[in-house]
Every structure is written in structure tokens, then in C-alpha cells.
Amino acid sequence: MPVSSSVTRLLWSFVLFLGVSFGVYAMFAQVHYAWNWSPALVYGPQLAVGWLTTLGLSLGAMVVSILVGFTLMIGRRSPWVPVQLFCTGAVEILRGSPLLVQLLVGYYIVATALRIGEPLLVGMVLLGCFEGAYLAEIFRGAVESIGASQREAARAVGFDATQTYRYVIIPQAIRRALPGTTGQMVSLIKDSSLLSIIGIEELVKKVESMNSASYTALEGYLPLALAYLIVTLPLSWYARQLERRFAYET
Amino acid sequence: MKLETRQVTKRYGSFTALNGASFQTGADARVVALLGPSGGGKSTLLRVLGGLLLPESGEVCVDDNPLPKEPEAALLALRRNGFVFQGYNLFPHLSALQNIVLPLRVVHGLDEHEANARAIELLTRLGLAEHRNKRPAELSGGQQQRAAIARALAPKPSLLLLDEPTSALDPVMTGEVLDVVRELAESGQQIVLATHEISFARRVADWVVFLAQGRVVESCPVEQFFEQPQSALAREYLQGLSRYR
Numbered sequence: 001m002p003v004s005s006s007v008t009r010l011l012w013s014f015v016l017f018l019g020v021s022f023g024v025y026a027m028f029a030q031v032h033y034a035w036n037w038s039p040a041l042v043y044g045p046q047l048a049v050g051w052l053t054t055l056g057l058s059l060g061a062m063v064v065s066i067l068v069g070f071t072l073m074i075g076r077r078s079p080w081v082p083v084q085l086f087c088t089g090a091v092e093i094l095r096g097s098p099l100l101v102q103l104l105v106g107y108y109i110v111a112t113a114l115r116i117g118e119p120l121l122v123g124m125v126l127l128g129c130f131e132g133a134y135l136a137e138i139f140r141g142a143v144e145s146i147g148a149s150q151r152e153a154a155r156a157v158g159f160d161a162t163q164t165y166r167y168v169i170i171p172q173a174i175r176r177a178l179p180g181t182t183g184q185m186v187s188l189i190k191d192s193s194l195l196s197i198i199g200i201e202e203l204v205k206k207v208e209s210m211n212s213a214s215y216t217a218l219e220g221y222l223p224l225a226l227a228y229l230i231v232t233l234p235l236s237w238y239a240r241q242l243e244r245r246f247a248y249e250t
Numbered sequence: 251m252k253l254e255t256r257q258v259t260k261r262y263g264s265f266t267a268l269n270g271a272s273f274q275t276g277a278d279a280r281v282v283a284l285l286g287p288s289g290g291g292k293s294t295l296l297r298v299l300g301g302l303l304l305p306e307s308g309e310v311c312v313d314d315n316p317l318p319k320e321p322e323a324a325l326l327a328l329r330r331n332g333f334v335f336q337g338y339n340l341f342p343h344l345s346a347l348q349n350i351v352l353p354l355r356v357v358h359g360l361d362e363h364e365a366n367a368r369a370i371e372l373l374t375r376l377g378l379a380e381h382r383n384k385r386p387a388e389l390s391g392g393q394q395q396r397a398a399i400a401r402a403l404a405p406k407p408s409l410l411l412l413d414e415p416t417s418a419l420d421p422v423m424t425g426e427v428l429d430v431v432r433e434l435a436e437s438g439q440q441i442v443l444a445t446h447e448i449s450f451a452r453r454v455a456d457w458v459v460f461l462a463q464g465r466v467v468e469s470c471p472v473e474q475f476f477e478q479p480q481s482a483l484a485r486e487y488l489q490g491l492s493r494y495r
Contacts, residue, residue, distance in 0.1 A: 153339035156302055157353035157401065158329035167352060171343050246343075 039214035050206030064128025069135025094133030142177035175246035182239035258308030267294040269464035283455035301328035332402030392423030
């Protein structure tokens with residue numbers, strides 16, 4: 001990028017930041033919100049624990065979601081009809097029903113029936129399955145966008161089906177799946193807040209405890225938003241770097 | 251080499267690309283040209299002959315050996331052949347060198363050193379040595395097609411099948427690619443070539459298979475086809491193509 005254009009971008013960012021900040025300030029001034037930051041300081045260490053729980057949970061769920069997403073995508077493309085139907089059904093049900101209900105049923109019924117009493121582990125898997133269903137469709141779109149001529153070329157050089165996926169389709173599909181996958185990962189981090197309903201003390205739960213104990217509201221929620229942005233913004237940035245690394249003309 | 255098909259039929263959905271195509275070349279045919287109007291079945295016949303497509307019915311024989319129909323055996327038979335397509339079909343995420351090395355290693359079991367050596371030798375022979383680390387998008391059409399030819403030649407195929415290799419190229423690049431094909435033919439490589447370049451076919455091929463509407467209309471030595479075409483279709487085709495050249 002030439003210097004002048006990056007300077008322009010920087011200047012514009014600054015101007016926009018100032019403008020938005022002023023707008024926000026004006027609105028807060030209008031409603032005379034009474035700030036009380038002292039509980040936030042007292043609860044600080046608790047909030048930090050919650051933040052780390054959210055991070056760990058999200059990281060685990062990301063790994064699960066990618067595995068689930070990939071498996072469901074392959075399953076939907078399987079020539080074997082029962083597998084195809086099962087995976088299609090799983091995607092539709094996981095995507096179409098509320099995560100809240102999936103967590104309640106998954107934890108209180110399924111996990112209890114299987115005698116798994118570890119909420120953190122169960123939460124990770126349930127969240128991973130939910131987001132995995134979305135990823136399956138993102139992956140399927142990317143894989144199906146690799147044209148017939150590439151598949152034919154793969155067969156022409158003698159690749160079998162597995163080699164075709166491994167060496168031709170997936171390396172090209174990754175690049176096309178990256179933007180959608182990043183968005184889904186950001187959603188996953190935010191959706192992890194719902195896991196408080198199965199008793200996981202993640203960040204949102206900690207903030208709510210603080211708020212109800214000390215009659216605060218935004219003093220908890222604003223740092224909460226910041227804590228999420230600290231993770232999601234670098235994630236988006238890293239994804240853009242990855243996209244650049246995979247970039248090539250077609 | 252002797253190529254033969256018996257009553258080969260191949261459909262794409264409701265479209266019949268080959269409709270009971272039967273022919274047989276002489277026993278010593280080395281460069282076989284598939285000629286005929288677009289949509290006549292050249293590309294499909296080429297893929298069937300190379301084992302890239304399995305026909306719905308009919309028999310394909312190379313040197314009197316029928317091509318296998320079970321998928322696994324068909325893949326093994328296919329690996330003895332090299333293919334070059336009209337649209338080059340290189341893998342866009344790999345460099346020219348990697349495009350050649352990867353199949354050598356994972357399909358043909360060469361080690362990295364051998365595969366690299368063979369790929370570089372071929373790229374040098376085809377005038378692409380200095381471009382070996384470029385990705386397809388950084389190469390001209392002619393260079394891409396020569397890289398595709400190098401990829402097809404790398405496993406030392408018994409049969410090289412080229413499907414209209416110059417149809418997407420301008421006249422200069424067409425010349426580059428045809429030079430390569432001619433040199434290969436002169437060096438003894440067995441070739442099947444689907445093309446509209448009839449003057450090139452006349453010079454390089456020794457056998458012509460003429461197709462129209464999914465059927466083989468004529469199959470004869472090259473001189474006979476160009477000097478005394480038997481069918482009205484072939485005469486029309488030749489007159490149409492030679493009008494401006």
C-alpha cells in the first residue's frame with residue numbers, strides 16, 4: 001500500500017473514532033448515567049477468571065466445531081444415502097433450533113444419561129456442535145466452488161478420491177472458506193456466554209454476579225464488551241493475514 | 251499402438267456425447283488425430299480412450315487389451331496415460347514445479363530428489379526452467395500449456411492424450427505448443443490429439459478418426475483422409491476449415 005493512502009486511512013480512522021466517541025459521550029451525558037466503578041475494581045480478579053474461562057472454552061469449542069464441521073461436510077457429500085441424510089438432518093436441526101434449548105437438553109438430558117458430569121467439557125462439545133453445523137455449510141460452499149475442471153485434472157494426474165481432496169480441493173477451498181469461518185469463530189466466542197445456563201462461570205456469568213451484588217450495570221457490561229473485543233479483533237486481524245497468505249490468482 | 255472402440259456410448263444427463271462409436275486404427279498407428287465438428291464427441295472419445303471417463307456401454311481396447319471397468323483397476327490403467335486439456339487445468343495453488351512434482355511423488359512413488367530432477371529436466375526441455383517457481387496465474391497461456399504438457403509427460407506415459415491443446419491460445423502461443431507436440435511425435439511418443447488444427451494434424455498424425463454427432467464417421471490413415479475423404483460430412487468439414495487457410 002502506498003504511504004499516502006495508508007496515511008489517509010489512518011486520518012480517516014482517527015476522525016471517525018472522534019466522531020463516534022463524541023456521539024456516545026453526548027448520549028451518556030443526556031441520560032445522566034451515575035457511574036460507580038469501585039465494584040468493578042473489587043470484582044476485577046473474578047472477572048479475569050471468567051475471561052480466561054471464556055477463552056479456554058471458546059478455544060476448545062473452536063477445535064470441536066472445525067472437526068464437526070468438516071465431518072458433517074464430508075458426510076453430506078457422501079455417496080452413502082443414510083450418512084448423507086443423517087448429516088443433512090444434523091446440520092438443519094443444529095442450525096435451526098436455539099442454542100439455549102440444545103444446551104439444556106444436551107446437558108441435563110443427554111450428558112446426564114451418559115453420566116458425564118463435567119459442565120465445561122459438555123459445554124465445549126455442545127457449543128462446538130452448534131457452530132460446527134454452520135461451518136459445515138461454509139466448508140461445503142467452499143468445496144463445491146472448486147470447479148469440475150480441477151477435479152478432472154486431479155483424476156487425470158492419477159489422484160484417487162482422498163488424494164484429490166487432500167492435494168487439490170482442500171488447499172483451494174481453505175482460502176474461500178476463511179472469511180466465513182472467521183465470522184463463525186467470532187460468533188462462537190460471543191455465543192459462549194450462553195453456557196452460563198448450564199452453570200459454567202464464564203465472563204458474562206461473572207459480570208452478572210457482580211452487577212446483582214453491587215447494583216451496577218454498565219460498569220460490568222462495558223468492560224465485558226471490551227473483553228470480547230480484545231479477543232475478537234485480533235482474531236479477525238489474524239484471519240486477514242491468513243487470507244493474504246493463501247491468496248493467489250486463479 | 252492399436253486403438254479400438256466397439257459400440258461405445260457415453261451420456262451426460264440426457265445428452266448423448268458418444269452414440270455407439272466404433273473404430274479401429276492400424277496396428278502401427280503412433281499419432282492419432284481426432285477430428286470433427288465441435289460437439290461431435292472428440293473430447294469425450296479422447297477421455298474414454300485414456301480411461302478418464304468410463305463409458306456406459308461398449309468396449310475400449312488398447313493393443314487388443316480391453317480397458318478395465320472396475321473403478322480401482324480403471325484408475326491404475328489411467329495412471330499409465332498423460333492428459334493435456336484445452337484450459338490447461340494446472341493446479342492454481344501450486345507452482346509450475348510443484349504441479350509436476352506432486353503427482354510424481356504421491357501417485358508414482360518417486361522420492362523428492364528424483365521427482366524434482368525429472369521435473370526440472372522437463373521444464374528445461376520445454377523452455378520453462380526460469381519460470382518453475384511461478385504459479386499458473388503468473389504464466390502466459392502458452393507457458394501454462396507447456397507446463398501442463400510437462401506435467402503429463404513427467405510419469406513417462408505410454409499414451410499422451412491432448413484435448414484441443416491450442417484452442418484457447420493466440421497464434422504465437424499456438425505455434426509454441428504445436429512445436430512441442432511435433433517434437434514429441436518425432437521422438438516417438440504415442441499421442442492421441444483432438445484438434446481443429448487440421449494442417450498440423452495432416453503433418454504430424456499418421457491416423458485420423460473423424461467424428462460427428464457422437465459417431466465415428468471415418469477412421470483411416472492420414473493421407474487417405476485428406477486426399478480422398480469417403481463421407482460427405484468429412485468433405486464438408488475439410489472444405490469449411492480450409493476456406494480461410
